[in-house]
Amino acid sequence: MSSIPLNHPHPAAAALRKATTEPLWVRVLLTSIALLFLSLFLLLPLVIVFSEAFARGTEVYLASITEPAALHAIKLTLIAAAIAVPCNVIFGLAASWAIAKFQFKGRQLLITLIDLPIAVSPVIVGLSLMLIFGARGYLGDWLMDHDVRIMFAVPGIVLATIFITFPFVARELIPLMQEQGREQEEAALTLGAKGWQTFFRVTLPSVKWALLYGIILANARAMGEFGAVSVVSGKIREQTNTMPLHIEILYNEYQFAAAFAVSSLLALLALVTLLLKSLLEYKAAKDLAGAQQAH
Amino acid sequence: MKKSYWLKPTVLPGFGLSLGFATFYLSLIVLLPLAALLGQTLTLSWSEFWKVIASDRAIASYQLTFGASFIAAAVNLVFGLIVAWVLVRYNFFGKKVIDALVDLPFALPTAVAGIALTAIYAPNGWIGQHLTALGIKAAYSPLGVTLALIFIGLPFVVRTVQPVLEDLEKEIEEAAASLGANRLQTFCRILFPALLPSLLTGFALAFARAVGEYGSVVFISGNMPMKTEITPLLIMTRLEQFDYAGAAALGTVMLFISFILLLLINLLQHWSNNRHGAKA
Numbered sequence: 222m223s224s225i226p227l228n229h230p231h232p233a234a235a236a237l238r239k240a241t242t243e244p245l246w247v248r249v250l251l252t253s254i255a256l257l258f259l260s261l262f263l264l265l266p267l268v269i270v271f272s273e274a275f276a277r278g279t280e281v282y283l284a285s286i287t288e289p290a291a292l293h294a295i296k297l298t299l300i301a302a303a304i305a306v307p308c309n310v311i312f313g314l315a316a317s318w319a320i321a322k323f324q325f326k327g328r329q330l331l332i333t334l335i336d337l338p339i340a341v342s343p344v345i346v347g348l349s350l351m352l353i354f355g356a357r358g359y360l361g362d363w364l365m366d367h368d369v370r371i372m373f374a375v376p377g378i379v380l381a382t383i384f385i386t387f388p389f390v391a392r393e394l395i396p397l398m399q400e401q402g403r404e405q406e407e408a409a410l411t412l413g414a415k416g417w418q419t420f421f422r423v424t425l426p427s428v429k430w431a432l433l434y435g436i437i438l439a440n441a442r443a444m445g446e447f448g449a450v451s452v453v454s455g456k457i458r459e460q461t462n463t464m465p466l467h468i469e470i471l472y473n474e475y476q477f478a479a480a481f482a483v484s485s486l487l488a489l490l491a492l493v494t495l496l497l498k499s500l501l502e503y504k505a506a507k508d509l510a511g512a513q514q515a516h
Numbered sequence: 517m518k519k520s521y522w523l524k525p526t527v528l529p530g531f532g533l534s535l536g537f538a539t540f541y542l543s544l545i546v547l548l549p550l551a552a553l554l555g556q557t558l559t560l561s562w563s564e565f566w567k568v569i570a571s572d573r574a575i576a577s578y579q580l581t582f583g584a585s586f587i588a589a590a591v592n593l594v595f596g597l598i599v600a601w602v603l604v605r606y607n608f609f610g611k612k613v614i615d616a617l618v619d620l621p622f623a624l625p626t627a628v629a630g631i632a633l634t635a636i637y638a639p640n641g642w643i644g645q646h647l648t649a650l651g652i653k654a655a656y657s658p659l660g661v662t663l664a665l666i667f668i669g670l671p672f673v674v675r676t677v678q679p680v681l682e683d684l685e686k687e688i689e690e691a692a693a694s695l696g697a698n699r700l701q702t703f704c705r706i707l708f709p710a711l712l713p714s715l716l717t718g719f720a721l722a723f724a725r726a727v728g729e730y731g732s733v734v735f736i737s738g739n740m741p742m743k744t745e746i747t748p749l750l751i752m753t754r755l756e757q758f759d760y761a762g763a764a765a766l767g768t769v770m771l772f773i774s775f776i777l778l779l780l781i782n783l784l785q786h787w788s789n790n791r792h793g794a795k796a
Contacts, residue, residue: 241689243699248606255602256614258595262667263620266632269642273635308541316538323531326522331539333782338546340774340781342728344748345767348755349549352556357760359552384545406528416529438622445625447731448748452755465627465731472631472735481635484628491623498623499616 270488273481285471285482293459294467294483297375301450301463302443305382309439310432313390318424321398322406332395338387346384347452350377373455378463381449386442390435397431398424430505434498441494445487553771556764568765577747580658584746585726588665593719596673597711603674604681621670626731633664634736656738661746664732669722676718677711680788684710713788720784724777728770 243251275282285291316335320328338346352358354371364371371377405427409419425432447465454461456470464483471480523531557565568574602608603615621629637644637654647654654660684707692702730748737744745753747770754763 241686241693241702242605247699251598252602252606252608255595255599259599259614259617262670263617265636265642266624266629266667267620269632269635270628273632312538312541315534315541319531319535319538322528323526323535324524325531325535331542333778334542334546336778336782337550337775340724340728340778341550342730342748342751342767342770342774344730344751345553345728345771346549348751348763348767349553351755352552352760352764353549355760357758359555380545384549387545403526403528407526410527410529420530441623445623445628447625447627451730452752465625468627468631469735477635480631484625484631487625487628491620491625491628494623495616495619498619499612 267488267492270481270484273477274485276481277478281478282482282485285476285479286486290458290462291467291479291483294462294464295486297378297462298444298464300375301378301382302440304379305386305443306436306439308383309386309390310436312387313394313432313435314425316391317394317398317428318420320395321401322403335388335391335395338384343385343446343448344452346449347381350380350384350449350453354380372453373457373461375461377453378450378461381453382443382446385446385449386439389439389442390432393431393435393438394428397428401427430501430508434501434505437494437497437501441491444490550771553764553767556761557768560761560765564761565765568762569769573741573745574747574750574766576742577745577750580661580744581727581747584658584662584665585723585729588662588669588726589719589723591662591666592669592673592722593715596670596718596722597677597715600674600677600681604678618671618674621667626668626729627735629667630664630732630735633667633732634660637663637736655736656740656744658744660736660738661733661744664736665726665729668729668732669726672722672725673715673718676714676721676788680711680714710791713784713791717781717784717788720777720781724774724781727777728774 242248286295316331319325320331351372353360354364354377355361356365356372358372371380405423406419409423410416414422445465446463447469450463451466451469454463454466456462456466458467458470462470464487468480468483468487471477471483560568599618603611603618634641634655636642637647637660639645639648639653639655641655644654652659654663688706689702692706693699697705728748730746730752733746734749737746737749739745739749741750747766751763751766751770754766
């Protein structure tokens with residue numbers, strides 16, 4: 222028994238460390254494979270967007286993103302996101318309040334239905350809207366009689382964008398609110414706070430990072446949505462063209478430099494989104510650590 | 517109180533308002549359009565429906581869509597595990613940046629990804645020209661479709677495996693090592709079974725996403741009927757020909773499959789959480 226080196230933990234610890242990690246060549250090999258895979262599939266597409274965008278010089282680049290059709294597409298994209306995201310924020314807050322703070326029958330079904338738009342193909346989203354609001358759709362005649370245009374117009378684009386970005390905010394809020402439980406709200410109510418006061422002063426501040434996180438994800442998806450919007454927009458230049466649709470038209474007209482110039486703006490948006498996302502994750506982790514220390 | 521039969525009582529207010537609004541909005545934005553899709557499909561007789569969804573062109577499109585999605589998800593399963601492993605277990609320069617970059621396919625618009633990948637793999641592209649020299653056609657072929665779907669599904673396996681790997685206790689591996697297991701045995705017998713539910717969840721998520729993908733694929737596929745035409749594109753074609761019922765029938769088939777995949781993912785996640793929770 223005396224041969225067990227109880228008094229000398231160092232060699233044993235070193236042996237254990239060696240036993241729970243891989244030899245150097247395996248580590249180098251795995252890291253190289255991972256980096257090569259990511260460079261090929263993530264870095265290279267990014268590099269190509271920017272290099273192709275500037276392939277014909279800065280002047281062509283600037284002209285491509287400031288021509289009227291491009292500016293109109295940028296404006297429409299911003300409008301669609303500016304309507305769709307707030308709508309889904311209100312929904313996300315309502316749904317997560319009901320789902321996370323109450324126990325009721327059908328709760329699990331509601332959660333599954335909220336996830337549904339993530340699994341549905343964007344083309345099917347566009348198609349479904351077309352079947353309701355299109356000229357031959359269920360409401361087609363009524364809309365025609367009342368001179369309301371939804372398909373091949375801005376409202377259709379907004380509806381498609383709302384559908385596509387529907388779950389993003391709710392999905393971030395529900396698990397967090399569930400984890401936080403009800404005690405804080407119950408305490409606030411017992412101390413005499415009104416329902417809305419409790420919501421705005423207690424619940425909202427404690428989920429602010431998750432909410433912002435959901436918003437930037439929804440926003441990125443809203444501005445980049447292609448398939449669903451492509452069905453309902455009709456692609457009328459300077460009327461119903463969003464940025465991704467404008468890119469498609471330029472690309473199909475062989476205006477590659479211009480297509481990549483507009484793409485570079487969306488790629489930039491994606492990079493800013495990733496940066497903000499990392500920042501919010503850092504903030505949320507810091508808040509969580511602070512809260513745990515306070516306990 | 518009739519209400520308490522399906523609602524557990526609590527002092528918190530606003531249940532009626534929040535649930536009412538959420539269900540109303542959900543019905544209006546999501547359920548109503550999908551109901552319209554089913555409604556339109558029901559205008560077809562059973563034989564008409566079957567003729568649309570079992571036509572040669574439709575079957576060719578299913579084969580490409582599901583085949584390419586499966587291969588892409590499998591590629592992501594292998595490389596996603598390696599990427600997650602490297603990000604959790606090893607330290608190297610620029611790790612934080614790489615970690616953040618993994619989510620790029622979520623943030624980059626699909627149309628942008630589509631034209632970028634096409635530019636890379638086209639016969640005169642950076643990689644495409646070398647592949648062409650080897651006699652491999654990447655863009656405008658099923659391989660191109662698969663490449664686009666690998667890009668689209670890349671974050672899923674990494675992001676489902678990563679947190680599970682982070683929470684695994686080192687002690688179990690130490691125990692295995694001190695009982696005489698070598699590293700490969702420890703991985704195969706201890707780590708891999710613990711990671712399996714999250715790996716499968718990631719695979720299913722990547723697969724489900726790939727099946728519905730449209731934006732990135734239309735640019736790189738070349739869109740030749742029977743050869744490189746994915747099902748969402750076939751739906752689009754039917755719609756452009758004003759064949760609403762035909763488009764709806766194909767849409768219903770895809771919606772049905774999506775729904776089954778969603779249920780499967782929920783089950784997998786449940787399994788994964790149970791495993792994960794039991795360890796904690």
